[in-house]
Amino acid sequence: MKLCLVALIVLASFNNLLSQTKPDKKMDTFISTLMKKMTLQEKIGQLNLVSVGFDVTGPVVSKNVDENIRKGNVGAVFNTFTPVAVRKLQEMAVTQTRLKIPLLFGYDVIHGHRTIFPIPLGLSSSWDLVSIGKSARIAAEEAAADGLNWVYSPMVDIARDPRWGRISESSGEDTWLGSQIAKAMVKGYQGSGLGQKNTVMACVKHFALYGAAEAGRDYNTVDMSRRRMFEEYMPPYKAALDAGAGSVMTSFNEIDGIPATGNKWLMTDLLRKQWGFNGFVVTDYTAINEMVAHGVAKDLHEAGALALQAGVDMDMVGEVYLSQLEKLVKDGKVTVALINAACRRILEAKYKLGLFTDPYLYVSESLAPQVMMKKEFRDAARDIARRSMVLLKNHKQTLPLKRTGSIALIGPLANNQRDLIGNWSGAGDWKKAISVEQGIKDLIGNALVVNYAKGANITDDTLLIKRLNAHGGELAIDSRSPDEMIREAVQVARRSDVIVAVVGESQGMSGEAASRADIGLPGRQLDLLKALRETGKPLVLVLMNGRPLTLKWENEKADAILETWYAGTEAGNAIADVLFGIYNPSGKLSVTFPQSVGQIPIYYNYKKTGRPFLGGVLDKYRSRYLDVTNEPLYPFGYGLSYSTFSYGDVKISGNSMKPGGSIDVSVSISNVSTFDGEEVVQLYIQDKVGSVTRPVKELRNFKKVFLKAGETQNITFTISEDDLKFYDAAMKYWAEPGDFNVDIGSNSRDVKTAMFTLTK
Missing domain, CATH: 3.40.50.1700 (Glycoside hydrolase family 3 C-terminal domain)
Incomplete structure (x- = not known):
């Protein structure tokens, strides 16, 4: 049985790899021909990302950049934008280097470039995937017109601790909602395909689990079970990659005791082999260097080996690869094959972006003034x-x-x-x-x-x-x-x-x-x-x-x-x-709002305990606080309107679902006010009894509907077996037969409930 299960997992991973890998013979031939001309040092140079320009988001600023570009020691530039500034550096790369390989230009375009939209936590609170995708599309148009071709977004980390500052950059606490937003953002940035003048390559970050930093303290330790990883934290990364994201950024935290930047299980076994990702991986700011401070490498020589062996392709600002890889090859600690693989992935990204055809594709001094903050974009920013x-x-x-x-x-x-x-x-x-x-x-x-x-x-x-x-x-x-x-x-x-x-x-x-x-x-x-x-x-x-x-x-x-x-x-x-x-x-x-900081972490899809608090004021041996209730101040999914909406009972198309089947659930919703308005109708599912404990409920769908004053609509959702799946004790992902509650309402707390059974 175990052998069969392993075979199925291997087959699924292989099929996934095939589905994500679309061979491009023309690109392969071009890259192979180019790489045959490259020296080892030139290949290493492609793995080097330097910071030049207007912003510094870390403690180190790159030095001798012009000289390194001319030597072919730079593959990408961070923090430089505007057509004039980008053209200057790109001209240096394509006219003054031996092989004339163009540069990538990346930047933190997080919630808009010139026209700024709400912070991502705000965008996610719109529950409006079309608007969220539109914000990314506008950001891409402005960024591309400003000389950029690569953006460090979307940030898809699940975040449940509001003490953590970067919760502002997240889409909040929910896995399912976060996954939908991740897809919308990637499609917004990359449009109908890379290589067009108004698209940019997305970079999914931070891989992985960064939002679970202990004590809500940035850069801190993360520790969790594999089940929690795959059920709650990993899906948004996978959703972004399935949407076609071209690159991934490592996180600062450790996973299973090894920093993400040096974690081979994460970057190679999971990301590439199991998920089939064929883009490139870049570190966050000086993350390779920081493995020395983590205590997994005694010096930069060891840190560079760890990162390359893990499957990390590009070094952001730290220049560890530039200074250490050639010696690591001579010492026999890394292979040329690993450097070749990393170099190829970066060159492929440049090819897909159209830079080998036109290094100045994203550089137009005449286009930029026409695009930046035009009225159409500001009107969209106001509406969003x-x-x-x-x-x-x-x-x-x-x-x-x-x-x-x-x-x-x-x-x-x-x-x-x-x-x-x-x-x-x-x-x-x-x-x-x-x-x-x-x-x-x-x-x-x-x-x-x-x-x-x-x-x-x-x-x-x-x-x-x-x-x-x-x-x-x-x-x-x-x-x-x-x-x-x-x-x-x-x-x-x-x-x-x-x-x-x-x-x-x-x-x-x-x-x-x-x-x-x-x-x-x-x-x-x-x-x-x-x-x-x-x-x-x-x-x-x-x-x-x-x-x-x-x-x-x-x-x-x-x-x-x-x-x-x-x-x-x-x-x-x-x-x-x-x-x-x-x-x-x-x-x-x-995201849930706590009454008190002492309730943190607090989120809607918590697990039940063996001694749940049932509301008795004098009950002692229950899971509760003495000085505050267990309830949040405002629950996940909560938000009022000038309209008043009334929900009817949940109706279900059948009391049972067969494996592989589906059922429909519906609810009538009425606007019983004098204001026309929109309501986000939310659907949650609870697996009442599982072979491993299950959350009290999980978001599985929503619909945002507009109702005129006095109007009633019937809202229908289809629930499939996929909506019921989870990882069991053996990490098998499936839907166990049993009873399920379906909750529909205006937030995670205020719902109407029905029940059905998944049959054997």
């Missing part, structure tokens, strides 16, 4: 930003606001531009971002009086400000005392009809190397809100942040709360559209 926003509370229909009278617009982010485009905003120009104050004034005009007060600094911690400003934070402390600022804000509030408080984090407080142990509102912002609450005026909170925050007081005391993340270039216009009812919010959380 609106779709990403999540209405968390709306007591007594405080929102939408009236377009007459007066509002007190208060808070450190109310007329801010710098923070609106968020972290990882790359080539975005924050000076072109629309502030909330400007957005409201442009939308409403003179019919509404806007009374502004800053009210508080984002933070008053001088050391934190110094840390943030050292890396582009651009934070400043107001010359007035915090108490003085609060008093002014209260005075402004008292002479206004309603308060709109725009509060949150600065963009530098989330993102890479920006973990926070306390995820409440920083500084004196909560004190400001408490003082504003005392005025008795309706209090609307507009949040800007790159992670879930602990908002227990805010949820209890504010009249309305709108989560806007960092919404990008058109943030102020989009926020104004939502606040005043031009757009009816439809976003849903892609």
Whole structure:
């Protein structure tokens, strides 16, 4: 039986490899001919990625770049864009090197290039795959017009710890949703195929498991079982590769005690042999060098051998391959065959991008001004930003606001531009971002009086400000005392009809190397809100942040709360559209918000325990906290609307499903309000009894539907056997016969349920 199972796995892997590998004889012949002309050092040079230009995202900057390019010691350049800058370096490569091999040009295009969209956590909260794909398509057009042909996106790490700064760059906590977004992003970047002027090669990151860093601390250890890896964390990477992503970036963390960059099981056995990936693998910034600090290599010589033997093709900035590989070959520690394989994969990427046919395919000084931030793109950014926003509370229909009278617009982010485009905003120009104050004034005009007060600094911690400003934070402390600022804000509030408080984090407080142990509102912002609450005026909170925050007081005391993340270039216009009812919010959380940091990690698809808490106040020996309930503040999938939607009972086409079959489940949903609106109808499945423990529920589908006021629609989903599969104790992936619950509702908590049986 075991031999049969092994044979089936091998056969499946072989078939998968065949399906992903499409032989291109013309490319193979071209690359083989070229490689016969290359010296060993020239092949090693293709494995070297250097940093040149405007941004530095790590501790090392490449040196002697011009000289190394002329020697053929550079295969790709990171952080250089604009047609003028790219042409200069590309000309050097194709006119002053022996073999005239063109360079790749890569950059962190994460949520837009020049036109900035919401941060990825915000994009995922739109639950709108078409809009998410469109944001990547626009980013690709701008990046390609700016001389780039390779983007370090999508980031598909599953993230369940909001202390981790890079949760802002993720699509949240759910495997299934994350997988759909990964596919949409790759297709958006790569379009109908590489080698076209308006497409770029995607780079899936960070392979693998980076979102599970212990304690939410960036670059920290990751440790988990194989079952958890493959059920919860690996699928989005696989989905991105199945969508055709051309490259993969290694993660900083270890896996099974070996850093990802030196992990042969991960990079060769899984990625290439089992999944059939035939693109190239690049490290993250100096990740090979860092294996010495990890303690798996005593020096760079050993680290370089580990990385190449693992299957890593390109070295980002660390220049370990450049300095060590030739000696490693002489010492017999790595083979020329490994270098040849890595070099071939990089040359193939250049071939697929059309660079051997036209090294300047992505370099056009005349095209760039026509493409960058054109009106069509900014209009799309505004619409996508609106779709990403999540209405968390709306007591007594405080929102939408009236377009007459007066509002007190208060808070450190109310007329801010710098923070609106968020972290990882790359080539975005924050000076072109629309502030909330400007957005409201442009939308409403003179019919509404806007009374502004800053009210508080984002933070008053001088050391934190110094840390943030050292890396582009651009934070400043107001010359007035915090108490003085609060008093002014209260005075402004008292002479206004309603308060709109725009509060949150600065963009530098989330993102890479920006973990926070306390995820409440920083500084004196909560004190400001408490003082504003005392005025008795309706209090609307507009949040800007790159992670879930602990908002227990805010949820209890504010009249309305709108989560806007960092919404990008058109943030102020989009926020104004939502606040005043031009757009009816439809976003849903892609990550759980905890009541308290002590609940972390907290996510919707948790496992049951042998002693579940059943709600008894005096129950002791149960899985519970003494000082807070087990429940989140806002569950996964949660988000309100100005519309009110009513769900009927779940109807099912049959009580049983045969193996290989399917069943239909449906629900009627009615808009019982006076507002036209969109609702994300979510479907979850629970395997009630399994040979290994199963989550309480798992997202398996959703539909975003538009209903006019008073309209009813019947929504149908088809459930197949594939939706029921999981890894059993022997790591066999299959659907076990048994009983299943089907939940359909507006979020992971508020659902209607039906049941069916998968027969033997």
